[in-house]
Amino acid sequence: MHFRFLRLARAAFFSPSSLGPRRIAYALLAGATLALASCGGNGGASTYTVRGTVNGLLGTGLVLQNNGADDLAIAADGSFSFATPLASKASFAVTVKSQPKILTRVCTVSNGSGSVAGAAVVNVAVNCAAPAARFAYVLHQGSDSISIYNLDAVSGSLNLLLGANVPTGSVPVSITVHPTGRFAYVTNLNSNAVSAYTIDVATGALTANGAPSTGTSPLSVTVDPTGRFAYVANRDSNNLSAYTIDATGALSAMTSSPVVPTGAAPHSVIADPTGRFVYVANLADKNVSGFSIHPTTGELTAIPGPNATTENDPYFISMDPAGRFAYVTNRLSGSVSGYTVNAATGALTAMSVPSVGAGSQPSSVTVDPTGKFAYVANFTSNNVSAYRIAASGALTAIGVLPEPSQGVEPIFVAVEPTGRFAYVANSSSDTVASFTIDSASGVLSPLGLLPVAGVSKPRAIAFAR
Numbered sequence: 001m002h003f004r005f006l007r008l009a010r011a012a013f014f015s016p017s018s019l020g021p022r023r024i025a026y027a028l029l030a031g032a033t034l035a036l037a038s039c040g041g042n043g044g045a046s047t048y049t050v051r052g053t054v055n056g057l058l059g060t061g062l063v064l065q066n067n068g069a070d071d072l073a074i075a076a077d078g079s080f081s082f083a084t085p086l087a088s089k090a091s092f093a094v095t096v097k098s099q100p101k102i103l104t105r106v107c108t109v110s111n112g113s114g115s116v117a118g119a120a121v122v123n124v125a126v127n128c129a130a131p132a133a134r135f136a137y138v139l140h141q142g143s144d145s146i147s148i149y150n151l152d153a154v155s156g157s158l159n160l161l162l163g164a165n166v167p168t169g170s171v172p173v174s175i176t177v178h179p180t181g182r183f184a185y186v187t188n189l190n191s192n193a194v195s196a197y198t199i200d201v202a203t204g205a206l207t208a209n210g211a212p213s214t215g216t217s218p219l220s221v222t223v224d225p226t227g228r229f230a231y232v233a234n235r236d237s238n239n240l241s242a243y244t245i246d247a248t249g250a251l252s253a254m255t256s257s258p259v260v261p262t263g264a265a266p267h268s269v270i271a272d273p274t275g276r277f278v279y280v281a282n283l284a285d286k287n288v289s290g291f292s293i294h295p296t297t298g299e300l301t302a303i304p305g306p307n308a309t310t311e312n313d314p315y316f317i318s319m320d321p322a323g324r325f326a327y328v329t330n331r332l333s334g335s336v337s338g339y340t341v342n343a344a345t346g347a348l349t350a351m352s353v354p355s356v357g358a359g360s361q362p363s364s365v366t367v368d369p370t371g372k373f374a375y376v377a378n379f380t381s382n383n384v385s386a387y388r389i390a391a392s393g394a395l396t397a398i399g400v401l402p403e404p405s406q407g408v409e410p411i412f413v414a415v416e417p418t419g420r421f422a423y424v425a426n427s428s429s430d431t432v433a434s435f436t437i438d439s440a441s442g443v444l445s446p447l448g449l450l451p452v453a454g455v456s457k458p459r460a461i462a463f464a465r
Contacts, residue, residue, distance in 0.1 A: 047085035048116050050092050052124025054080060058225070058274055058322070059102035064109075064126065066094050074126075088118045096126070102225045102275055103179035106131050130321075130369055130417035133463035135204035137184060138425065138432055139175040142457030144168050146175065146186065148204050151463065156421035156434055158450055165455060166206045169193050174220045174460055179227045181465040183209070183249030187218040187232055194221055194232050194241070196251050199464055212251050214241045215259065222278070224271040229254075229298035231278055233269040238262055240269065240280065244298060257299045262289050263307060268316045273323040277303070277346035281314040281328050288317065288328060288339070290346050308348035310337045311355055316364040320371045325393035329362040329376060330355065336365055336376055336385075340393055356395045358385045359402050363411045369419040373442035377413040377424055378402060384413055384424060384435075386442055403444040406433035414461040421447065425458035432458055 050066055054077050062074040070084045086092060094112035099105075107128040114121070136149040136158055146166045149158040169188025177184050177199070184206060186195040194214050197206040215234025223230045223245070230251055232241040240260040243251040263282025271278050271293070278300055280289040287310055290303035311333035319326050319341075326339045326348055335355040339348040359378025367374045367389070374395055376385040383402035387395035407426025415422045415437070422435045422444060430452050435444040452458055 045087055047087050048120045049081050049085050050121045051081040054126040056128035058105055059100050061101035062107055063097040065097040066092055086116045088116050090116050094124050103227045104130055104225045131465040132418050133416045133465055135464045137175055137462045138458050139172050139460040140455040140457055141171055141459040143455040145455050147455055156447055168195050175462045176221050176223055177462045177464045178223055179225050185221050187221045189217055192216055196249060198249050210250050215239050220268045222269050222271045225273055225275045231269055233266040233280055235265050238264055256297055260300045263287055270317050272319055273321055279317055281317040283313055286310050292346055303346045305347055308339055311335050318365045318367055320367045321369055327365045329365045331361045334358055334360055338393055338395055351394055359383050364413055366413050366415055368415045369417055375413045375422060377410040379409050379411055382408055386444055388442055398442050406446055406449050407431040412460045416463050423461050425461055427457045430456050
């Protein structure tokens with residue numbers, strides 16, 4: 001059809017008639033050229049591109065493939081197009097050849113296969129998100145143990161694995177799970193050690209895998225999202241312990257910089273979701289230290305400039321899923337400080353409204369996986385504050401009053417990876433409360449109360465896929 005169109009255009013152009021037909025001929029020639037280009041044609045059979053969009057990607061390493069041969073590296077969210085066009089009726093099959101290096105996200109393809117139907121394929125969708133959790137781990141400070149639960153992804157219910165309480169060191173206070181879901185780590189305040197465990201991916205069972213020493217009074221542990229490095233905040237030695245993680249999940253002190261000075265009384269540490277920075281809330285100094293992570297060795301280097309200031313008793317630090325914002329609970333001020341993150345340097349800048357009110361003695365803060373809502377456990381007012389997160393990162397309280405925690409002295413709040421359910425550890429009533437999250441409003445609704453029989457003082461909660 002395109003070549004018949006082109007012959008008509010040429011005939012009109014060389015006609016000895018008036019100028020008007022020649023103008024029409026120019027338009028016909030241009031249209032024929034565009035029509036051929038849109039199909040990938042250059043005189044042969046028409047061909048068509050395979051295109052789509054990527055959403056939720058963090059970091060590098062994602063490679064897509066079409067029909068097992070046409071590789072395409074993806075660097076960021078947005079549109080993509082494979083280099084090799086296909087003829088009409090040809091098959092296409094888009095798959096993920098390699099996942100991102102940020103292990104907290106798994107990318108999946110929808111609308112990725114079919115046959116070309118005489119037009120470009122434009123609706124391939126690649127979504128990168130945290131996988132749903134299958135297990136929950138509740139750390140008990142009063143009984144030096146971890147309880148293991150099956151997590152029902154549909155109902156949000158937690159079901160205790162009988163006989164699954166696992167011993168820790170003395171006075172465990174923090175637990176984190178490796179981004180692959182294969183390992184877990186616990187800081188033990190009085191043992192001056194970090195316990196490592198392997199996770200049975202079929203049952204969720206934990207097996208001890210060493211307990212290397214830390215500094216004095218380790219309070220918090222984080223693993224970078226590439227799964228290669230771990231960092232522990234040591235309150236009474238005013239430093240971080242830095243470790244490499246091997247293929248078995250075992251920790252080894254870094255050879256170059258195993259100990260990194262922080263501010264006074266570091267109470268909470270977090271690796272940012274992009275794997276480039278580490279932040280530490282220094283309780284006695286009322287500030288936040290920032291460090292850049294060496295991409296090969298994991299060695300930490302202080303971010304230039306002054307530390308970001310907080311209010312009184314910065315107790316816990318969290319970040320939004322994209323690493324754009326950081327939030328710190330200030331226990332004695334009853335507030336939450338908010339910061340924007342400089343994507344290039346990692347430096348923190350206080351938001352235009354530096355802090356918002358919370359309940360009494362806010363102990364932990366978490367951001368839901370969508371980045372739309374934040375939740376704070378208020379220790380002495382026995383409730384949970386909920387906030388909506390604006391595009392600027394600013395927090396606005398949801399509702400008139402915080403949601404009751406359904407227990408006494410809530411010390412920790414966590415949202416599971418799908419963002420549908422939240423869980424609160426009530427330390428003095430020895431319970432874990434569960435809530436549903438309204439996806440539109442962020443409002444919490446009580447779902448159930450789980451007694452933790454045989455153990456005491458739940459302190460923290462972590463999830464594994």
